[in-house]
Amino acid sequence: MAIQYLALSTLIVLYSLMFVGGYVSAAGLGLTCPEWPLCPNGIMPDEEYLIEWIHRLVAATTGTLVLATAVASWLNKNAGKKIKFTSAFAGVLVVTQITLGAVVIDTMLHAVLVAIHLGVGILLFAMVLLTTLFAFRISKTTITTKT
Numbered sequence: 144m145a146i147q148y149l150a151l152s153t154l155i156v157l158y159s160l161m162f163v164g165g166y167v168s169a170a171g172l173g174l175t176c177p178e179w180p181l182c183p184n185g186i187m188p189d190e191e192y193l194i195e196w197i198h199r200l201v202a203a204t205t206g207t208l209v210l211a212t213a214v215a216s217w218l219n220k221n222a223g224k225k226i227k228f229t230s231a232f233a234g235v236l237v238v239t240q241i242t243l244g245a246v247v248i249d250t251m252l253h254a255v256l257v258a259i260h261l262g263v264g265i266l267l268f269a270m271v272l273l274t275t276l277f278a279f280r281i282s283k284t285t286i287t288t289k290t
């Protein structure tokens with residue numbers, strides 16, 4: 144997949160994840176699935192903790208996409224320092240965020256940690272957005288130099 148579409152898909156999936164996270168928080172569903180990394184039914188969802196289960200499933204998908212975008216950026220011979228930095232930083236943030244998600248559950252939704260979870264999520268979104276913009280710039284430059 145071309146790097147710009149990979150980055151754009153990552154951005155869309157991340158946006159959906161933040162939307163679901165906001166719902167989990169506002170609806171008070173944060174502790175419906177009290178175990179980590181899997182919910183009580185293993186990998187199978189259950190109506191009781193479906194939303195929280197979706198948050199984790201989309202988080203795992205987001206993590207994979209963010210790391211794949213970082214690898215694609217580092218392997219792309221037309222990539223500059225900026226995209227390499229934003230994509231690698233996003234990679235570090237996504238691993239931190241997923242770990243933090245586990246700690247949030249473990250500490251029974253400690254307010255400071257939930258606030259940090261939101262803050263890291265926003266920073267991660269900013270990095271993935273910048274990566275997407277840089278990726279579209281790479282593809283534009285490649286097309287211009289070819290013609």
Ligand code: HEM
Binds near residue numbers: 163172
């Ligand atoms: C890339 C990964 C993730 C992102 C971007 C993300 C993002 C978010 C966001 C934006 C919120 C709403 C915060 C608020 O409104 O204050 C949220 C809530 C939450 N997230 Fe995540 N999340 C991620 C991964 C995880 C993981 C792996 C877990 C672990 C199970 C987790 C557990 C939670 C919980 C429990 C809440 C609700 C907190 C509450 O009830 O106030 N998150 N997440």
